[in-house]
Amino acid sequence: MTRIVPVLELNRLNQGLSERRAFLADLRSAARDVGFFYLAGHGIGRSEIDDVLSAARSFFALPEADKLAIEMVNSSHFRGYTRTGGELTKGKADWREQLDIGVEREAIAQKPGLPVWTRLQGPNQWPASLPQLRPALIGWQEKATAVAIRLLKAFALALEQRADAFDPIYADQPNHRMKIVRYPGRDAAEGDQGVGAHKDGGFLTLLLQDEHKGLQVEYEGHWVDVDPIPGTLVVNIGELLELASNGYLRATVHRVVTPPAGVERISVPFFFSARLDATIPLLTLPEELAVQSRGPASDPDNPLFRDVGTNVLKSRLRSHPDVASRHYSDLLTKDFAAA
Template sequence: MTSLQIVDKNFSQVPIIDVSVLVYQTGNSSGETRQNRLEVAAQIRQACQDYGFFYIVGHGVDEQLQQQLEHLSQQFFAQDIETKLQINMAVGGRAWRGYFPVGNELTSGKPDLKEGIYFGAELEENHPLVKAGVPMHGRNLFPSNMPQFRETVLEYIESMTKLGHILMASIALSLALEESYFADRYTKDPLILFRIFNYPPNPSLSEAKSEWGVGEHTDYGVLTILKQDNVSGLQVKSKSGWIDAPPIPGSFICNIGDMLDRMTQGLYRSTPHRVLNQSKSNRLSFPFFFDPNFNVEVKPIELNEVVVNDDKSDRWDKASVREFRGTYGDYLLNKVSKVFPELRQTVF
């Protein structure tokens, strides 16, 4: 496993940041609180520049809610394939919601060794974006035989959306911007995408022969907040090579996406990552994507200290987020159409 050897001890562990001052003192304008918030923002800045990833603790998301979500997810994936396919993504249509079986999602054209369910913000049929047929907006699909699933998922999405707003305010501070910078321009009405993935045990535990749960990729938006179960598998491409980002009890792991890379002109890079389940048990993960509004045009921020370099040479897909022009929806649809090529033909 030479590709996972850690050469530089400075990059042997993704940093852990306590964000409780952001969560529990929101609205407190005292000088001490302001200073504490700036200190957290400085830690986030360092993490974003060194890794593009950081763990957070003190986030305030209810532990019982998380356990319920994990328990129900285990129940869902333990069912037979016919039952799970009752909410398959073809039923979700343009809303791009529902279940997909192992091998149906592609990364760089190769099937991932995972199954999952796609969710998003719950929008009624009379919502303007739903009526207009805008892709990736609409109602979620929930299993009819698990009545608690809907309530739990929607409560979790609500909690994580609040956390996303809090973290984006701190990321704005980390860039010496007003805390409301991203909310004012991009995320007042964010595009919320939530996934529950199940990675089955690998057919071969040898990395040279194993199938990737998900291959090397970067995320598309501004911020991903990931809940992991107790099974390792996430790997991050640090400056010294691939390193493990194992689950830490009570934490989430966050990473920045392509649009924040674009906005900061590469000061904060969207870091490649991948998943390899080397255990003999299933692995659950819960990525929550806090993204720009679907219809907003994403533009670079004027940052004095940034020197813009070509970003294609070292990207996993040899593409450039700097050269992109258009709305976030344009960027996202181009990406997801490659993830589910068969579904693309019927939805778009």
């Protein structure tokens, strides 16, 4: 049986010119035709994968009071813990609990005239009772960032651009975010939305899964399972690459189905994006690629902006209405994109 979601070996980039060209062609095809692929040969060892999954399980095993002490609603930067059902996708609750962290930076002092998205930058929240969590997750961010940058440069080459085509919009201060996620099992009668159908908003998402399935990608009008393959990361492109390529590359709709009762699923998604102050360029593609560009997808209920900070803030406000209500009430009655 043909595998719909292909497996690509990143180390083919370093195996001579012929193999490099073949890899770039496979990368372009996978990203355009399916939008998802498994990534092997990425250089992250099995022990490092096991360590971050173990750290995630240790966090979710904490007493509820310890997790709620760093609840996301306490953070205007959308960092921290979200209890099961606390995040929304298209207005419906996702059946998962999670911890969101981002780049560890100082908050920007607010003053009149600053773009509203500057309020997103700031520190993470960490559980006092699990001090080993911070170095484990920061370490994973560093490893995933290195892989994401190698992939982004490969995407630039696959689109017949200079390898550094995207450097100006992520260099020095890339905006990346990650979660550790636990999907508790539940009875079928309660519904199966682990995460509702959606697209990702950044450049690339690198997903680490445990041994339990649940991820599905929309392909030719059907849902296709993206079951775990040990040692691999699952990669999908986000809306920023869709914008930059004028729709030659298309961010793909995907979802997570809740595991059955008595089973829990752990995942670690890492979202690599551009600087919050960046504007996404429109690449000039060679004619043979340009004629296949479809333009970025348009959703009247969820418009795309080339201003990265505006896109990120829009997504956060929609997904976490409790944080929006507490920290961004001034934006909820007006068009924040114009603020």
